[in-house]
Structure formats: structure tokens, C-alpha cells
Amino acid sequence: xxxxxxxxxxxxxxxxxxxxxxxxxxxxxxxxxxxxxxxxxxxxxxxxxxxxxxxxxxxxxxxxxxxxxxxxxxxxxxxxxxxxxxxxxxxxxxxxxxxxxxxxxxxxxxxxxxxxxxxxxxxxxxxxxxxxxxxxxxxxxxxxxxxxxxxxxxxxxxxx
Amino acid sequence: xxxxxxxxxxxxxxxxxxxxxxxxxxxxxxxxxxxxxxxxxxxxxxxxxxxxxxxxxxxxxxxxxxxxxxxxxxxxxxxxxxxxxxxxxxxxxxxxxxxxxxxxxxxxxxxxxxxxxxxxxxxxxxxxxxxxxxxxxxxxxxxxxxxxxxxxxxxxxxxxxxxxxxxxxxxxxxxxxxxxxxxxxxxxxxxxxxxxxxxxxxxxxxxxxxxxxxxxxxxxxxxxxxxxxxxxxxxxxxxxxxxxxxxxxxxxxxxxxxxxxxxxxxxxxxxxxxxxxxxxxxxxxxxxxxxxxxxxxxxxxxxxxxxxxxxxxxxxxxxxxxxxxxxxxxxxxxxxxxxxxxxxxxxxxxxxxxxxxxxxxxxxxxxxxxxxxxxxxxxxxxxxxxxxxxxxxxxxxxxxxxxxxxxxxxxxxxxxxxxxxxxxxxxxxxxxxxxxxxxxxxxxxxxxxxxxxxxxxxxxxxxxxxxxxxxxxxxxxxxxxxxxxxxxxxxxxxxxxxxxxxxxxxxxxxxxxxxxxxxxxxxxxxxxxxxxxxxxxxxxxxxxxxxxxxxxxxxxxxxxxxxxxxxxxxxxxxxxxxxxxxxxxxxxxxxxxxxxxxxxxxxxxxxxxxxxxxxxxxxxxxxxxxxxxxxxxxxxxxxxxxxxxxxxxxxxxxxxxxxxxxxxxxxxxxxxxxxxxxxxxxxxxxxxxxxxxxxxxxxxxxxxxxxxxxxxxxxxxxxxxxxxxxxxxxxxxxxxxxxxxxxxxxxxxxxx
Numbered sequence: 001x002x003x004x005x006x007x008x009x010x011x012x013x014x015x016x017x018x019x020x021x022x023x024x025x026x027x028x029x030x031x032x033x034x035x036x037x038x039x040x041x042x043x044x045x046x047x048x049x050x051x052x053x054x055x056x057x058x059x060x061x062x063x064x065x066x067x068x069x070x071x072x073x074x075x076x077x078x079x080x081x082x083x084x085x086x087x088x089x090x091x092x093x094x095x096x097x098x099x100x101x102x103x104x105x106x107x108x109x110x111x112x113x114x115x116x117x118x119x120x121x122x123x124x125x126x127x128x129x130x131x132x133x134x135x136x137x138x139x140x141x142x143x144x145x146x147x148x149x150x151x152x153x154x155x156x157x158x159x160x
Numbered sequence: 161x162x163x164x165x166x167x168x169x170x171x172x173x174x175x176x177x178x179x180x181x182x183x184x185x186x187x188x189x190x191x192x193x194x195x196x197x198x199x200x201x202x203x204x205x206x207x208x209x210x211x212x213x214x215x216x217x218x219x220x221x222x223x224x225x226x227x228x229x230x231x232x233x234x235x236x237x238x239x240x241x242x243x244x245x246x247x248x249x250x251x252x253x254x255x256x257x258x259x260x261x262x263x264x265x266x267x268x269x270x271x272x273x274x275x276x277x278x279x280x281x282x283x284x285x286x287x288x289x290x291x292x293x294x295x296x297x298x299x300x301x302x303x304x305x306x307x308x309x310x311x312x313x314x315x316x317x318x319x320x321x322x323x324x325x326x327x328x329x330x331x332x333x334x335x336x337x338x339x340x341x342x343x344x345x346x347x348x349x350x351x352x353x354x355x356x357x358x359x360x361x362x363x364x365x366x367x368x369x370x371x372x373x374x375x376x377x378x379x380x381x382x383x384x385x386x387x388x389x390x391x392x393x394x395x396x397x398x399x400x401x402x403x404x405x406x407x408x409x410x411x412x413x414x415x416x417x418x419x420x421x422x423x424x425x426x427x428x429x430x431x432x433x434x435x436x437x438x439x440x441x442x443x444x445x446x447x448x449x450x451x452x453x454x455x456x457x458x459x460x461x462x463x464x465x466x467x468x469x470x471x472x473x474x475x476x477x478x479x480x481x482x483x484x485x486x487x488x489x490x491x492x493x494x495x496x497x498x499x500x501x502x503x504x505x506x507x508x509x510x511x512x513x514x515x516x517x518x519x520x521x522x523x524x525x526x527x528x529x530x531x532x533x534x535x536x537x538x539x540x541x542x543x544x545x546x547x548x549x550x551x552x553x554x555x556x557x558x559x560x561x562x563x564x565x566x567x568x569x570x571x572x573x574x575x576x577x578x579x580x581x582x583x584x585x586x587x588x589x590x591x592x593x594x595x596x597x598x599x600x601x602x603x604x605x606x607x608x609x610x611x612x613x614x615x616x617x618x619x620x621x622x623x624x625x626x627x628x629x630x631x632x633x634x635x636x637x638x639x640x641x642x643x644x645x646x647x648x649x650x651x652x653x654x655x656x657x658x659x660x661x662x663x664x665x666x667x668x669x670x671x672x673x674x675x676x677x678x679x680x681x682x683x684x685x686x687x688x689x690x691x692x693x694x695x696x697x698x699x700x701x702x703x704x705x706x707x708x709x710x711x712x713x714x715x716x717x718x719x720x721x722x723x724x725x726x727x728x729x730x731x732x733x734x735x736x737x738x739x740x741x742x743x744x745x746x747x748x749x750x751x752x753x754x755x756x757x758x759x760x761x762x763x764x765x766x767x768x769x770x771x772x773x774x775x776x777x778x779x780x781x782x783x784x785x786x787x788x789x790x791x792x793x794x795x796x797x798x799x800x801x802x803x804x805x806x807x808x809x810x811x812x813x814x815x816x817x818x819x820x821x822x823x824x825x826x827x828x829x830x831x832x833x834x835x836x837x838x839x840x841x842x843x844x845x846x847x848x849x850x851x852x853x854x855x856x857x858x859x860x861x862x863x864x865x866x867x868x869x870x871x872x873x874x875x876x877x878x879x880x881x882x883x884x885x886x887x888x889x890x891x892x893x894x895x896x897x898x899x900x901x902x903x904x905x906x907x908x909x910x911x912x
Contacts, residue, residue, distance in 0.1 A: 033260065036191035039413070042445040046832035049363055069509040075286015076182035085772040090182040094174045097797030100636040102181030103413025105366040109182060125841075132841040135832060137361045137414050138636060139801055140808030 006044075006074035008069040010035070010078025019066040026050045028066035029076060037077035037106045041135065048134030052076045058114040060133075077106035080113065088158075089113055089151045096147040100138035108134050112148045121158055123148065163843050168647040169860060172797045175640035176659045177411070188526035189367035189383035189410035190442045192276065194576055197369065198227055200424070200431050200441040201283035203273040203290050204451060205265030208825030209299035209312060212265060212272060212292060212698055219289040220275055225282035228434035229290070230427060230724075231273045234261040235368040236399050240317055243350055244677040245396075248389070248672070250421060252396055254486035259426050266314055266485035267519050268684045268826040269450030276431035276439045299517040299825050300326070303459050305481050314485065314515045328487035329513040333495050335477045335567040341474025341506025345465025348474075349542050352461045353535040355874070356818035357482060359454040360839050361809070362525050364413020365445060366452060370428040372437040378429060380407040382663065385419045385633055386672035391664045397426035399431070408663040409633045410899050411897040416809070417523030418453040419673050449830035454819065455524035456481040456489045460535040462498075462807060472558045474506040475499050479532055481513060484520040489513045489685050493528025493607075496568035498536045499604040501763060502558045507567035517825060523674060525806060526867035530813070530874060536894070537603035537875030541882065550810050551602050551879070552585045555765070570761075576761035576789025576853030580604070589785045594883075597772045598782065601879025604765045605871025609864035610675030611756035614682050615668025618646070618689040618747035624735030626650060628689075629662040630682045631670025635868065636805070637798030642680045644794050645860060649690040652717040652734060668753040676864025679794060680855075681756040685861045692750035701732045702743050758857025762868040764788035766807070768876035772884050778902030779881055780842070781811050787849040791863025794849065803869040804846040810873020813837045 003018040010033065019028050024043075029035045029052070038061055041047035045060040052061045053075045054068075061076075080087045089112050092098070099105040108131065115122060115130045122130070127148050128141070136144060180186040217229040238253040239244050245252040256262075261270045273290050277283035298312040305311060306326040313324045320327040342348055357712060368382035376398055384390045385409040394784060395402045412419060424441040432439040443452070458481045465474040477498050481489035491511025499507050511528075544551040560566065562574045584590060584602065594600060617629040628646055632638065639659040647654035671677070694714045701719030702709040711726035712719050718731035732740075741748055769783040786803040793799040816836040822828040829835045854861025882888045887902050 001407055024516055030191075035184070036187075039188070039364065040190065040442075042411075042832050044445065044831055044833065047363055047445075078516070081183050086179070086182065090179075093182050094178045095172075097172065097175070097637065097795075097801055099178070099413045100798070100801050101362070101412060102177070102186055103188060103362075105181050106317045114518070124845075126312070126839040128843075132839040135837060135839060137363055137416070137837065138805045140548045140804035140806075140838075141843055142804045142846045143797070143801060145840065145845070 004067045004069050006067055009070060009076060010074045010134065011076060021067060022064050023066045025064040025066045026061040027063060035076050035078050039103055039106060041103065048111060049104050049107040051134065053110065053114055058111055062086055066094040077110055080109060087113065092147040092151040096143045098139065098143040098147040099142055104134060104136045108136065108144055116152055116155060120152060122152060168644045169794050170796065171644060172795065173644055173654050175637050176643055177634065177639055186411045188413050189369065189381055190382045192369045192410065194369060194371055194438040197440050198276050198278050198435060199280045199283045200274055200276045200428050200439045201280065201287050202271045202427065203287040205270040206268055206295050207265055207294055208268050208301065210265045210294035210298040211297060212261060212263060213295055214293045215865065216291040217273060217275060219891060220286040221256055223282065223286045223289060224288065225278040226275060226286045227278065227429045227437055228276045229273060230430045230434065232262045234430045235260050235426060235875060236397050237415050247392055248394065254488065255335060255393060255421065256397055258486055259423060262574045267517050269447065269519060270485065273315055274427040274431060276435050288428040300823050301516055301518060301825055303482060303514050303516065306514055314517065320720050327512050328483060328515050331491055331495055331511050333507065333509045333568040333808040336474050336506035338474045338508045342465045344473045346468045347546050347814050348463060348521065348541065349539050349546065350461065350463035351890060352459065353538065355458045355531055355534060357454045357457040357518065357890060358813045358817040359449060359835065359873065360416040360418035362416060362418055362676040362912060363447045364412030367442040368424050368428050369438060369440045370425065370432045372429060372432040376404050380405065380425055381410050382425055383410045383412040383419065385412065385415045385635065385674055387633065387664050388631065388669055389672050390418065390422055390425050393422045394425045394429050398399055398429050400423055406431055406663055406665045409661050412633050412635055414634055415769050417527060417674060418526050420523050420672050430866040444829045445832065450517050450827055453522045453524065455527060456483065456521050456531065458482065458531045459690050460531065462535040462539045464539050464543055464576065466543055466547065468547065470547050470554050472502055473502050475504050476531065477509045477536065479511045481511065481528065481531065482518060482521060483513050483515050484518040485515065487513055487515060487522045489521055490523065490528030492755045493526060494532035496608065497529035497606045498532030500566045500568060500761065501560055501604045503560050503564045509567055525870040527807065529605065529607050529871045530810065533603065533605045533871045538878050539874060541601065541879040551582055555582045555604055571888040573760060574853065574856055575588040575760065575763060576851050579851045579853055580763055580765040580787045582791055583787045583851050584767055587767065587785055587849060589767050589783060594769065597774055597884055599770055599880045599882065599884025601768050601876045601883055602765065603632045603872035603875035604763065605868055606761055606763050607676060607867040607871055608729055608761050610677040610682065611672045611681055611759035612677060613755050614670045614685045615753040616682060616685040616689050617667060617749060617751040618686060618693050620693065620734065620738050621805045622738055624733065624738035625656045628657060628659045628686055629667050630686065631662055631667045632673045632682055633661055633679045635673050637795060638678045638803060640798055641794040642682060642694060644689055645683045646686060649687060650717060651715060668751065675763065677759060680858060680862045680864050683860055683862055684756045684858060685752045685754050689752040693748060696748050697737050700737050703744060704740065758855065760855050760857065762789060762861060762863050764868040764872055766872040766876040768880045768882040770877060770884055772899065777896035777903060778900060779894055781817055781877065782844055784844060785847040785849060787851060787890045788852050788865065788868055789851045789863045791855045792861035793850050794860060794862060799865050800848040802866045803848045806869025807846050807873055808838050808843060810870050811843065811877060814874040814877035814892055814894060816895055818893050852878055
């Protein structure tokens with residue numbers, strides 16, 4: 001079967017690529033698109049290290065076919081900082097030491113951003129259940145939850 | 161060092177590698193590529209135990225796109241008969257057979273061949289074309305099965321008590337005479353426990369990219385807990401000299417001990433050598449679960465005797481630990497650590513290393529110690545109950561302190577165990593009210609900690625900043641700790657210090673990231689290197705001022721005359737001296753190599769509250785406080801992070817995690833959906849109380865902190881469950897089916 005031609009948008013930039021019909025979005029991102037910030041921890045949608053958004057919806061890119069990107073908008077960790085300026089979540093993760101090894105961090109940040117886009121004032125329980133699909137083995141989640149909640153406060157205060 | 165006036169030590173600075181990790185730029189091993197790169201795949205045994213009669217690779221080699229195939233014939237053989245060849249704690253006789261099965265496959269997932277091809281799909285296809293003729297043998301998975309008189313023997317040469325056996329070794333720690341000790345006791349409690357094997361559960365699967373040039377010069381990018389370990393093991397298993405192997409430490413996505421040995425690197429090296437192409441190999445999660453790690457499952461019996469007033473007079477522990485397919489379970493940790501928190505006159509602690517048809521165990525956070533502590537700390541809880549003594553008071557009465565001779569050998573120097581007990585007792589958590597079906601448990605734990613070989617370089621850049629190079633992969637923020645210490649010593653802003661992890665050919669030998677040794681050992685070498693640099697800076701200033709170096713002091717990042725008597729000079733900053741370096745003696749820098757000594761053991765005491773859903777059998781941890789003597793919290797956030805991470809892993813071990821085997825002797829839950837590690841919604845906030853009793857043998861008072869936090873957890877949770885339900889569980893995990901069954905059982909006591 002010939003490769004499929006896909007036209008899509010990644011982090012706001014127009015992108016075209018060829019992919020196998022069975023190729024996952026994660027493989028396309030990490031392979032030919034060179035965006036290795038999304039990680040593969042399980043390839044079965046259980047760990048969330050490959051989290052991206054598809055038209056603003058949080059998805060595991062390992063469970064999405066690359067061909068499904070056609071005509072949609074993909075956002076990855078690489079698009080989170082604006083130029084040299086970190087997103088408030090990225091800054092808070094650093095300040096709170098909400099990462100140790102860093103392998104889950106991309107997915108955690110993408111998932112947290114998707115949460116705050118939907119719910120600017122989440123409770124601890126809402127944060128914990130929203131992030132339940134993102135495994136972290138290093139931190140015990142404590143500092144991650146605190147970083148997300150504090151970012152929410154800060155972003156609410158920044159809003160006009 | 162004056163801890164009160166520290167400017168940088170103890171600060172929650174932003175870690176040097178932080179921005180790379182929150183922006184997705186950090187390069188882990190699977191993120192690396194090379195021009196011309198091809199893909200390696202491993203063919204693994206489907207059988208738990210089988211003799212390999214023949215392997216034919218001809219069809220695989222003929223498949224278009226296949227560039228190389230390797231089998232055990234290509235791996236250097238360390239023959240059993242020639243005896244042990246040790247690399248650290250690993251015997252290369254087992255390592256060469258673990259990376260590739262020789263005469264026998266010993267577990268499902270055991271590699272039997274590896275292929276490199278132009279795509280992953282072709283490599284996988286080629287694996288299917290390799291013909292292996294197996295003679296399937298009877299197998300044993302569980303300890304009891306492996307110890308039966310008619311059990312299939314994994315290693316026929318092995319004898320225990322004069323007979324062929326799967327018990328590969330026994331160790332003991334002994335003090336006094338337990339027979340006498342138990343005679344002196346008023347109360348004796350003896351209980352038996354089992355734990356299931358659990359995986360380290362790092363989110364990053366093993367991965368490497370390896371290039372071998374035509375002259376044999378080899379470059380390895382891999383995620384490991386030690387680039388020097390990777391170099392040495394790869395060298396030994398491939399025959400390529402260490403001087404020709406440059407092992408570059410990629411960022412590592414978690415290890416917890418599981419990345420202290422090689423799996424893929426020797427195979428990828430041989431495939432790269434044969435094919436002439438760079439070879440990349442990445443394990444799937446299923447491969448990780450079937451063929452790497454985990455730590456041992458166990459069965460233990462612990463007997464403790466005490467006087468009516470709570471004085472412990474005798475203790476006996478026997479710990480049988482699964483080694484997996486090859487000898488080397490962490491019995492030393494179980495035997496040595498279990499009773500270490502206590503001053504007990506008569507102790508016998510025995511460990512048995514048991515092989516069975518499982519993947520070879522790998523180190524996991526305080527290897528062996530959590531297994532031993534689970535049994536001992538649960539028995540202590542029963543002892544406290546029997547004697548009607550508060551469990552922390554019982555521990556305080558018997559706590560090890562300065563001068564205590566531990567059963568495993570050492571006489572403790574100044575230690576902080578009592579401080580952890582007192583802090584736990586005084587913590588508001590310990591007095592907080594509990595509701596229905598809620599319970600509270602406490603437990604303590606000990607880990608040896610480790611020193612050993614480390615190297616570092618401290619170099620001053622031409623513009624007067626600092627580059628520190630160490631040799632240990634940073635697994636949880638150690639670069640941040642080094643930056644804080646170096647900033648403190650040199651008296652400059654930590655942002656002016658770049659901390660990097662050198663590869664094997666650019667920094668001196670440094671042992672593994674493991675044993676909670678990294679910040680202890682690397683800050684010791686970095687301190688000595690920084691002291692040398694400061695001595696040079698003082699000499700340079702002295703030369704410029706034409707005074708004696710003794711008359712120059714280094715303060716706040718600049719050279720000053722020690723007093724007005726020494727002369728009136730404007731301070732010379734690091735930048736000034738760097739600028740003048742070419743004319744004043746050349747580059748400024750120092751390199752130090754040490755075999756570090758003085759890593760003292762660490763102690764922790766944990767308080768756990770649980771709530772049990774009695775309808776569903778679900779145990780939830782609702783509050784947790786980890787108290788630990790951390791020596792000196794150089795970067796408190798990452799110290800807390802170690803405690804919180806260890807606690808979370810322990811809660812998983814206590815409540816849910818286990819390998820489940822099917823009737824064919826294969827792991828039935830080799831993925832994150834069914835191997836149930838704690839997720840964010842499973843846990844509460846995890847509180848930490850850091851007790852700082854500085855290590856007198858370290859310049860900044862540093863003690864290892866990474867491993868202790870896993871040691872007490874399972875017992876703390878089990879004791880809390882007992883407190884909630886009035887039932888004791890003697891086997892882990894306390895998963896919903898087991899808890900439900902116990903709640904449904906008519907008997908009041910001794911569930912399981």
C-alpha cells in the first residue's frame with residue numbers, strides 16, 4: 001500500500017508528510033517531523049507521556065493514526081513556550097521541582113494546559129482525576145498537583 | 161561548613177537541566193538518531209524453561225533489508241567453570257547469559273537472537289524467520305515450587321546442602337545467641353510474610369543508539385544509571401577495549417535501580433559492528449515488563465522477643481528472595497537492613513537466594529530492604545499491641561543510636577534515627593482524629609547508603625564562569641544539588657555554574673548512580689576540586705598583588721587581602737582572574753578522583769493513614785507523612801521529591817502492584833493497564849518532615865536520601881490497614897480482591 005499524504009498544522013505551522021497507513025501520530029512526530037518532546041512510555045495509551053492536543057482535545061498520540069491529522073490542528077510540548085518565554089505551567093513546574101527524571105513532563109504539561117483551558121479553577125480532586133492518565137514514577141504527583149493549582153491561581157490573576 | 165549562613169545550600173534553585181525538560185528539548189536515548197541508522201530487534205524465548213538445541217538464522221539473513229543477525233555465539237562467553245568474574249555486584253557469567261541465552265532459555269522473554277534491519281518492521285519480520293529448536297523443560301515460577309525436592313533445576317552445577325538446588329546462596333548476619341535471647345523474652349511473636357515481585361516502573365523503556373566505526377571505535381548513547389557501567393559491560397561482552405568505547409549518558413527517564421545493568425547495549429554494539437551501520441534499539445513496554453527488572457518476590461519469617469517493658473531481647477529473620485533466572489537477589493539488603501534501626505543483643509538474620517524461571521531481578525530502590533522491613537515492622541506493630549505500648553514508643557525504647565553495633569557489622573556514628581521517631585511522635589499527623597474504617601500505621605526503615613568512586617572537574621571559563629563536569633547520570637535533580645554546593649563554595653550566583661554529566665572518555669571513572677551515593681560522592685569530589693580552584697585563584701591574586709598567597713582569602717566570589725595588614729587592594733573577582741589567566745599561569749581548573757568513604761546509613765519513620773472501602777475492598781491512603789534524617793538538604797525540593805517518590809512506589813507495592821503469571825508460566829499483565837502503578841487520583845499529598853543530622857564524614861553533611869523512603873512504606877500501610885479493620889494481612893499486595901475476601905471471611909484475625 002502506498003504511503004498516505006497528510007496535510008496538517010503542528011504548533012501553528014503548516015506541515016506536510018507521508019506516512020504508512022498504520023503509522024501512529026507519535027511515530028510521525030518523533031520520526032520524520034523530528035519533534036521528540038512527546039515520549040513513548042507504553043504505546044497503549046496508559047501512560048500519557050505522548051499527550052498532544054488535536055483541535056484542542058487532549059489525546060494520546062500513540063493511539064492516534066498519523067493520517068488522522070489531516071486537516072486538523074496538532075499541538076505538542078514544543079509549541080507550549082512562546083519564543084523564549086515559558087508558559088506559566090512550565091515556569092511553575094520548574095519552581096516547584098515538579099519533575100525529576102523529566103520523561104513524563106511533556107505529557108504532564110500538555111495535559112495540564114488542556115485542563116486549565118477547560119477549567120480555570122480546578123479543585124485538587126479535579127486536577128488529580130484529570131491527570132490520572134499521565135503516569136509519573138518519580139514524584140508521587142505531589143509537586144505536580146501543587147504546580148498546576150498554583151498556575152491556575154496565577155493565570156486567573158493575570159487575566160484582565 | 162557554617163550551615164546557618166549558607167547562601168545557596170538549602171535553596172530551592174531552578175535545576176540546571178530544567179528548561180530543557182519542560183520544553184521537550186532534553187535528549188533521552190530514544191530521541192537520538194544518526195545518518196544511516198538502522199533498527200535492532202530482539203527475538204525472545206516464548207518458554208519459561210527450554211534447552212536451545214539449535215538456532216538457524218539463514219532465512220532471516222536472506223530477508224531484504226536485514227543487515228545483521230547475532231546470537232549467543234557472538235557474545236563473549238564467561239564460562240561457569242572458570243568462576244566468578246565480578247563487575248561491581250554483577251557476575252559476568254550471569255550477565256552474558258542474561259543478555260543472550262546460551263544453552264538454555266530460562267524465562268519467557270529471554271533473548272535468543274537479535275536482528276538489525278533497515279526498518280523496525282523488517283527487523284520484526286526477520287525475528288519471525290529465525291528457527292529455534294527448543295526442548296521445552298519443566299519450570300518453576302514461585303519460591304515454593306522452586307524449593308520442592310523434585311523441582312526443575314535451573315543451574316545443574318549448583319549444589320545446596322550437597323544436593324542440586326535452586327538455592328544459589330545463603331548469607332547471614334549474627335550477633336549474640338538468639339536461643340538465649342528468646343529464653344530471656346516475656347513475649348515472642350513469630351509471623352510469616354510473602355511479597356510479590358514488583359517492577360521499578362520507569363516510564364522510559366530501555367533504549368540505545370550505537371555506532372561502531374570500521375576501526376572498532378564505538379559510540380554509545382544510552383539511558384542508564386552509569387555510562388561507565390555501560391562501557392565496562394559492553395566491553396566485556398563484545399571484546400572491544402574500553403578505550404575504544406565512548407559511552408555518552410543520555411538523559412534518563414527513571415531507573416530506580418533497574419538501569420544499573422545492560423540489556424540492549426551489547427547486542428546493538430555487535431549488530432552495529434557486523435552491519436557497519438549505527439543501530440538503534442528501543443524496548444517496548446511489554447519487553448520491559450517481561451525481560452527487565454523487577455525486584456524479588458519473597459517469603460519471610462520474622463520472630464521477635466521482648467521483655468514486658470518493651471525491651472527487645474532477640475530477633476530472628478529468614479528471608480527467601482527470588483533471584484529470577486540467575487543468582488543475585490538482594491538478600492544483603494533484606495538481611496542487613498531489617499533489624500538495623502534497633503539495638504538488639506541477640507540477632508540472627510538469614511537470606512536465601514532462590515532462582516526460578518522469571519526474568520533476572522535488578523536493583524530496586526534500597527534493594528531487599530523494603531522486603532525485610534515489611535516483615536520486621538509488621539511484627540513490631542503486633543508486639544506493641546501485645547505489650548500495650550505505643551508503636552513509636554516501642555521503637556524509641558529500642559532505637560539504634562551512636563555507638564550501637566548493628567547486627568550487619570558497623571558501629572553507628574552520630575545518626576538521626578531517634579530524631580525521626582521524635583519528630584513523628586510530635587507531628588500533628590500522629591494525633592489527628594480518625595473516622596470510621598480509617599486507620600493509622602507507623603513503620604521505620606534503614607538503608608546502608610554508599611560511597612565509592614567518583615570523579616569531577618571544575619573549570620573556570622575565559623569569561624569567569626564555571627563548568628562542573630561529573631560522571632553520574634542525574635536521575636532526580638543531582639545537578640541542582642551540585643550547582644548549589646559549587647555556588648556556595650565559590651561564592652557566586654548558582655546561575656553562573658553549568659553542571660554537566662561527562663561521557664566515559666571526558667571525565668574520570670565514576671561508579672553508578674545507585675545506592676543513594678550520587679550527591680554524597682560527587683559533592684565530595686566537587687568540593688575538593690573547587691578547593692583546588694580557590695587555591696589557584698588565591699595564588700593568582702597573590703602574584704598580581706605581590707603578596708603571600710596565605711595573605712589572600714576567597715570570599716563572595718573574589719580574592720581579598722585577609723586583613724588591611726596584608727595590603728590595600730581592590731578585590732579581584734572570578735571574572736578579573738579569568739581574564740588575566742593567560743598571562744598569569746594559564747587556564748584555571750582542577751580535576752579530582754576519589755574512592756569516597758564515610759557514607760553513613762540513613763533512617764526514616766513514616767506515618768500512614770488509610771481508609772478502607774469495605775464494600776469494594778479498596779484501601780486508599782488518605783494521609784501520609786514521611787520523616788527522614790537527610791543529613792543536609794542541599795536542595796530541599798529534590799530531597800522531598802525523593803521521599804514523595806519513594807512513598808508513592810511503596811504504596812503501589814503495598815496495595816496493587818504485582819506480577820501475575822498464567823498457567824503457561826508467562827507474565828499475564830505486562831503493561832501499565834494491568835500492572836497497576838499509582839496514578840495521580842490514587843494518592844493524597846505526601847507530606848515530608850526533613851530531619852537534618854549532618855553526616856560528620858562529609859564536607860556539607862550530606863547523606864544519601866533516595867532509597868530510605870521506600871523501606872518503611874509497605875509496613876506503614878499494612879499496620880494502618882490493621883488499625884482500620886482489626887485484621888492483619890501477611891501478604892502483599894493488599895489488593896481489592898484480597899481485602900474483600902478477608903472482610904467476607906468469618907474469622908476475626910489473620911486474614912490470608
